[in-house]
Amino acid sequence: MSDRTNNYLKLENRLKQITHLKNIASLAHWDAEINLPTASTANRHQELATLAEIIHQMSVAKELGDLIEAATQEVSELNEWQKANLALIRRTYEHAQCISPKLQHSYTMAISECEYIWRDARKNSNFKQLVPHLNQVFEISRTIADCKAKHFQKDPYDMLMDTYEADSSAKEIQEVFDVLKRELPKLIEKITAKQQNEKIIPLSEKIDINTQKAIGLHIMERMGFDMDKGRLDISAHPFCSGSNDDVRLTTRYNENNFITGLFGIIHEAGHGLYQQNLPEAYRNQPVGHYKGMAFHESQSLIMECQAGTSLEFIQYLAKLLHDNFGLKSPAYSAENLYKLVTRVQPSFIRVDADEATYPLHVILRFEIEQAIIKDRVQAEDLPNLWNTKMQEYLGIVPANDREGCMQDVHWSAGLLGYFSCYTNGAIIASMLMKAAQEKYPAIKSQLSEGNFQNLNNYLNQHLRNLGSLKGSTELLKTATGFEKINPNIFLEYLTNKYLAS
Template identity: 40%
Template sequence: MLGWDNATMLPENSGEARGAQLAALAEVCHDIITQPKLGDLIAKAESEHGVLDDWQQANLREMKRAWQHETAVPADLVSAISHACHESELFWRKARTENNFKEFLPYQEKVLALIRESATAKGEAMKLSPYDALLDQFEPGATSAMIDGIFDDLANFLPGFISDVMGKQAQEPAPLEITGFFPSGAQKSLGKTMMEKLGFDFTRGRLDESTHPFCGGVPGDIRLTTRYDEKDFLSGFFGVMHETGHALYEMGLPAKWMNQPVGEARGMGIHESQSLLVEMQITMNLDFLTYAAPLMRSAFDVDGPEWSPENIYTHVTRVKPSFIRVDADEATYPAHIILRYRLEKLMIAGKLEVKDLPEAWSQQMQQLLGIKPDTDANGCMQDIHWPDGAFGYFPTYTLGAMTAAQLVASIRKDIPNLGSFLRKGEFHPLFEWLGKKIHSQASRFSSPDLLKHATGQTLNSALYKEHLKSRYLQ
């Protein structure tokens, strides 16, 4: 709640007071979870495993996982990381603006050294490789062995695919421009209408504005944010749809296990699968747009051929390689992720040093996207993740996209007339399926097992490639 407030409501000079509150809460939480007796209690519970039902066993497993992450790293290292990341993030903001990688280098080196140390400690405690221990923080059960295979397959596929798509799109007429003035009030009103249609419960959640959109709050009180560009309606619209995917996951978590570790959403990859499923699979979709385009026209009192479902769809499915991940289209986005995954894995393993990052970045980008960043600011310094110490997070974006495609492939089998539901704006069958297979399962299974229970198989890159080919080449 304090994080949400920080992004939406906090007066500009109240950051210090908020920082003190967050630090105090973090300290209290750390003290609670690192109490000496907790290890004994967990061990005792494990020895009585047989009397627990499967949810209780999963809850114990998640308790142990949280406890391991919190206790594996000595308190002074945790504190050193926190300070180094804070400092590094400050210098990163400045250095990125000035495109000065050299100035930033020592800060990133310090962060990396500390994260390596932490990853090694976590790995030893959890019997995982250092990088897999970092992964486990964000995507429990995922391993680099599994991701390597999937991402390598995708890396082989993408360059040719992107080139084919661009060739095809070059032959087709460009979409009509969708310009105008779209008042944020009308955007918000349409966004809220669509959120409600999708199942968002405004008696247990809100929609507000922040610079960087996110879905926060707690189950029972979901706080979703967006930003409005009054010249570009579509980016805000799909942003709200994306966050609504996150929100509906949180809203669908089992009430029975609320505030218990097993009752929390499974990792970031599954979370991202829910947002991308709504954004990329369901709403960035001609069936859905057939339903939504008239609502858009009426919301802004506009009309014309540019507002046809087909034109909007053509608009949002244009593909072109670019430097910046957050601006990338659906087809080129995974290349940005594979690049980062490969480089951070090498960095954690000690096989790539920060000083060699610009060159390695440039090489990977040319290999995967056929372009070379014009500056470090538009290259290896564009993201906040590494300056902030968040190694092991990047792969979850593409794991999420692939998981979404795999889920939708199963959903289309179970709900053969999904398209006609979407054209009528009926989302109930879709979210009933997701509620049953994903939302209500919370952290009962590891991410791979959750997906296997839901679709009958673990993550399969073929289904994701199918989705991309069918959308962009047919």
């Protein structure tokens, strides 16, 4: 240990301890979703709350603050990565100072209980069962937002978004979303008119879950996901969690439509590839973590949509299903599968929505979240507000709350401010693929062979391997050539894909 960086290295060691505890908490949460016996739930809530409280106490400790100040005196001796890491540690410390241990404990307990209730309430489409628990999450989230807003002199909802995308603002996102709100309905109308008379063969034969998992594991391997450092399971809502060499993916299967489970796997494997390819040397430091959830979603969506629903990849998938899994009926031909995965039509469930209508699902949630935080909208008001916006944006109204305001786990899990990352991620994904194809023109043709190597090479070099070394604007410029999220590139991509032929 160099005397000239002694305090900085002590600081790194403290952050390493905090990261390890966060990784353990992530595994405990994963276990609760996948394996936990029903009667064990209450105790697990307490365990997670205790762990979160310990992590929070370490994150706000005066000793940590003193180390940050001492390490700052050594900044001239630090390399580029260490300087960026120190700045991120200071930023995180300031954010953590805004939340008392008592508030952190209340928040963790509330979201643990609410998420558990959500699973049962969603299954039975019983929104009333969820309401009191959801209101508690909303109230604590407002308190956290107000505390941070007061400290940083920013908008409360912006502070919630800042948790997932540093320095983002509702105003900037609204400018992007306004373009989509104006242009997407016209584009969707043209696409649906074009597809109206297409002949599609429905998938009529059931595919058992074990076979679907085998298909998914094969695709994950082709994508470059390292199964020696990860696993795949089933959950009520697909997700990716874990750390660099222990990535836990989940999906949910439908025996009558294997596409749902498979593309859930491709989406989550995209997240997993980001995790597995973050800079190893700084894996336990903030600078070695992913750069916000919009970038994380770009990694899942470039795999799911840009690559996964391309004609070239579907040609590979059809051959795989025919040769390896005996699915030889016309329904599983490349032509028919491509029509199925590129079918555009308004639907109720966000995670199953096509890429053209998907942003409208996100905009709806983005606007409702602001109403929850700014206008103090209560949980009991959600069904009516949700259905009104579904009618306005997609022209349909769900028959029940299971298909409506209760479909996502995010609000029950306290993830207010997250949803905009999905559409920002989709736009970044289109920008990334455009840049990647300019460097590697054969990317799309390689997908017809199940070859993701050049796509992964580009993403590793220009985004994944960089962790949080750069600011969001600089990273976006490095990865795409643009300093701002550009919705017109996304709209151009949709137009070319769905209307050019």
